Amino acid sequence: MFAIRSPLDKVCTIEDLQVLARKRVPKMFYEYVDSGSWTEGTYQQNEQDFKKVFFRQRVGIDVSQRNTSSFMAQTKVTMPVALAPVGLTGMQYGDGEILAAQAAEAFGVPFTLSSLSICSIEDVAEQTEQPFWFQLYVFKDREFTQQLLKRAKLAGCKTLVVTLDLPVMGQRHKDVKNQLSAPPKVSISSLIQFLNHPRWCFNMMRSSHRTFGNIVGHARGVNSLSSLAKWTSEQLDATLTWKDLQWVRDEWDGFLILKGILDVEDLYQAASIGAQAVVISNHGGRQLDGAPTTISVLPEIISAANNQTDIYMDGGVRSGQDVLKAIALGAKGVFIGRAFIYGLGAAGGAGVTHALEIIHKEMLTTMALLGESKVSGIGLHNLRLP
Numbered sequence: 001m002f003a004i005r006s007p008l009d010k011v012c013t014i015e016d017l018q019v020l021a022r023k024r025v026p027k028m029f030y031e032y033v034d035s036g037s038w039t040e041g042t043y044q045q046n047e048q049d050f051k052k053v054f055f056r057q058r059v060g061i062d063v064s065q066r067n068t069s070s071f072m073a074q075t076k077v078t079m080p081v082a083l084a085p086v087g088l089t090g091m092q093y094g095d096g097e098i099l100a101a102q103a104a105e106a107f108g109v110p111f112t113l114s115s116l117s118i119c120s121i122e123d124v125a126e127q128t129e130q131p132f133w134f135q136l137y138v139f140k141d142r143e144f145t146q147q148l149l150k151r152a153k154l155a156g157c158k159t160l161v162v163t164l165d166l167p168v169m170g171q172r173h174k175d176v177k178n179q180l181s182a183p184p185k186v187s188i189s190s191l192i193q194f195l196n197h198p199r200w201c202f203n204m205m206r207s208s209h210r211t212f213g214n215i216v217g218h219a220r221g222v223n224s225l226s227s228l229a230k231w232t233s234e235q236l237d238a239t240l241t242w243k244d245l246q247w248v249r250d251e252w253d254g255f256l257i258l259k260g261i262l263d264v265e266d267l268y269q270a271a272s273i274g275a276q277a278v279v280i281s282n283h284g285g286r287q288l289d290g291a292p293t294t295i296s297v298l299p300e301i302i303s304a305a306n307n308q309t310d311i312y313m314d315g316g317v318r319s320g321q322d323v324l325k326a327i328a329l330g331a332k333g334v335f336i337g338r339a340f341i342y343g344l345g346a347a348g349g350a351g352v353t354h355a356l357e358i359i360h361k362e363m364l365t366t367m368a369l370l371g372e373s374k375v376s377g378i379g380l381h382n383l384r385l386p
């Protein structure tokens with residue numbers, strides 16, 4: 001008898017998931033993910049710089065009982081890895097946000113819903129049991145922003161991630177060439193792309209969510225797809241300052257994380273308005289091309305934080321080894337963006353679970369070779385620093 005094999009059986013790494021996602025997701029949506037701003041220099045370097053960090057191997061230590069559990073935002077997690085907010089996740093696979101949130105919940109790691117998600121806050125809350133995290137863009141329409149906060153609270157969210165590195169939109173050339181827009185324009189070229197991906201089409205047709213669920217029908221004057229396109233292009237707020245973030249702090253009584261910090265001065269500002277944590281992030285190399293890589297600035301920000309603010313990081317994390325390098329340098333946790341999105345594009349919820357399993361297994365094996373049994377034991381002593 002031959003057993004029916006799943007295409008995931010041969011997937012050993014996040015890169016394998018990426019290869020599968022490239023086959024299964026229409027080009028315009030695949031490239032929306034696999035792209036950075038302008039030269040893509042920062043995007044590519046984020047991954048490369050992890051390779052400059054080396055581990056210190058230890059032997060002769062009992063590592064038979066290893067455990068990756070930890071805490072993020074005062075909640076116990078199976079491993080210190082949260083799913084990052086990714087706009088348009090539901091265009092990678094029908095109902096993408098719901099499937100990813102369910103996979104994260106079953107695994108015991110946080111899922112962060114983007115303001116610019118396809119499935120809405122309420123859609124995700126209805127299909128999950130545990131509170132998920134909500135990511136906020138402070139839109140020009142402050143009344144709508146305030147409503148988003150209320151909806152997130154009502155849905156049971158206790159952790160808010162406010163993203164600061166988008167006063168204007170960085171340009172990804174691939175999106176321009178693919179004519180990616182929100183909502184996607186239907187052209188002959190896009191129709192051909194969709195029809196060449198029947199599995200993707202089938203899953204999209206099965207879903208009732210195909211536009212920005214948090215916005216349509218909620219933001220003033222946005223009731224149709226054409227008014228949505230205008231609204232999203234107008235709502236990024238280039239006037240945003242720390243005063244506005246103090247307003248958000250006052251509006252949100254839960255755990256507050258500020259995302260998009262790369263500079264010590266901004267860490268101090270974040271701490272002064274009462275943020276409990278920050279995410280060192282360059283938006284996965286999608287905003288300021290030429291910005292430093294996140295793993296390279298991590299040590300100076302950890303040192304400046306002086307244990308007063310929790311430091312998380314994201315950008316270029318593609319393995320359990322990358323997670324451990326960030327933890328060893330002092331991060332309390334990492335966020336993964338593309339790593340789980342490739343899983344989703346490759347195989348829906350099962351693909352997200354597979355991505356988490358790959359990272360988890362890589363962490364357990366690496367911990368054994370470092371001579372460590374617990375995440376709390378990992379530190380600078382596990383690295384060979386220049």
Ligand SMILES: Cc1cc2nc3c(=O)[nH]c(=O)nc-3n(C[C@H](O)[C@H](O)[C@H](O)COP(=O)(O)O)c2cc1C
Pocket residue numbers: 032033046084085086087088114115116135163259281282283284285286314315316317335336337338339
């Ligand atoms: C396709 C895509 C869409 C994203 N959308 C958002 C978003 O809506 N809000 C946000 O705060 N960050 C967004 N990000 C940034 C991620 O939250 C995260 O910072 C980044 O993906 C980390 O880099 P990595 O993909 O290399 O892990 C997006 C990233 C990607 C790749």
